[in-house]
Amino acid sequence: MEITSVAFGIPFRHSITDSSSQSTKPFRHSITDSSSQSTKPFSARKSPKLQIQHASDLPSTLTRVGQMLTVKELNTALNHFGNSNKFNNISQLFLWMQENKKVDVYSYSHYIKFMANKLDASTILKLYNNIQDASVKDNVYMKEDGLVPDLVTYSTLIAGCVKVKDGYPKTLELIQELQDNNLRMDDVIYGAVLAVCASNGKWEEAECYFKQMKSEGRSPNVYHYSSLLNAYSACGNFQKADVLIQDMKSEGLVPNQVILTTLLKVYVRGGLFEKSRELVAELESSGYAEDEMPYCVLMDGLAKAGQIHEAKVIFDKMMKKQVRSDGYAHSIMISAFCRAKLFQEAKQLAKDFQTTFNKYDVVIMNSMLCAFCRVGEMDSVMETLRKMDELAISPDYNTFNILIKYFCSKNMYLLAYRTVEDMHSKGYQPTEELCSSLIFHLGQAKAHSEAFSIYNILKYSKRSICKALHEKILHILLAGKLWKDAYVVFKDNATFISGPTTKKFASAFMKSGNINLINDVMKTLHSCGYKIDPDLFEMAVSRYLGQPEKKDLLLHLLQWMPGQGYVVDPSTRNLILKNSHLFGRQLIAEVLSKQRVKLKAQESR
């Protein structure tokens, strides 16, 4: 009881606000839709293609005439919008084409070309995979029609790998592919590749590409140097960094703001705080410290090395100098205080952030939430959540994760469940490990249908989930007497269900499952190679005998059996005969004798 009332209060009022703000959209559409029809009576006479190109409300025009157009014509429209930089229309049209399966390789290619700098990296990579799938499917090769990807395409794709997980192996594939297409890596490609190496902590590989480009007679520019430098920062290799800076200077390049800030990162990661402070002073005197970034780098490093007081000194100095800040500095100090369990200081600074910036920040909230959860300060957790709600800060992926883990750790599984549902409805994917453990605990707590909901969230969000999970949920569904769901799970995953569990499912279902599904379950069991026991038939027959109005189902079962090599055993046969008045003696006798004849015939064959 207490759990649900808490859950009701928290996650999250915005789900209501959000959906209401979304509900204004269709409204807006229907207005524009009707007005465009009434003010443009001639539109119906325009060709569908022109209607699309000149649509004032593209989505509704597409709904009206989109299906009349071929993929080729739609691609022309994409091009039309692309050439006039109508990005909104490109997106709307492409989305419609995807939803209506009216896309080919060229659609993807045009779309990527026009939207390259409007889309985030992972989206572009996904689209790129779609192209490859589509080109195999349509047997079209990109090389035709000038569609061969060029170096610009590849640099866009590789740059996209910087922020993406698995970006490094993906980059290797792309390098291979561009070489297969007879392209050679140029300066920009090398720049992007080095950036990927750096963001994946691969300094040796970065060095290797750096040397390789030099050996090809290319002179590294500041981008290359800064990425290699950044690659050294993860491991704090300041010796290599210093050598690199010397090399750079000897090539006649002057370290700029980015280079020096990155060098600072190396020193900080290497624990050279004295040298770092000197470098910050150098940045200040060069006018490179007007932004908070170098201070952030140093503060964060100090705090993570346990020197929280020194970090705060930098923070205060920065505030005194009125360095331009977007709030990162606050965020770093707040999370540092939280890590050190200095909650009063953290709260004070959070308050300060709120008054300085006149807003709140989800990252700061997450830091505090996480800290409160870690020390188990339930009241502060709830207070923080209330505050987020008050200030209309939408929880993000991390917020949900923090909360769910916290609720699980406190054995508040129903609350965790509600939070996962909320998370899912906001479009965030909980991890499989989290779901899997929650399913287990919900099962233990007899929250069977809740466990099944989590299973479904997982199943419909991922291509493949741990095979053992199907069997696990099957046990839970049986325990919860959710027969129909159990049947669906069994049917969809029969190959992953062990023999003993199959047996358990079969007899539990025959005993208590939905009578209308008994024959379906029998057939499913048989078709997945399970040898149906005579006891199971006896159980099914008993169920039918208990409900004479299901006569047709019994007859159907009896008729189906001999074809698959089954025959009722003598005791079941007697049971049926004893009750045959309920079904029509004549009919039952016929069916039973047919069973024997068919079986005999099969045996003699």
Place this chain on the structure above:
DNA sequence: ATAGGGTTAG
């Protein structure tokens, strides 16, 4: 078309 900063958890 290529470069630099904060939050989870183990």
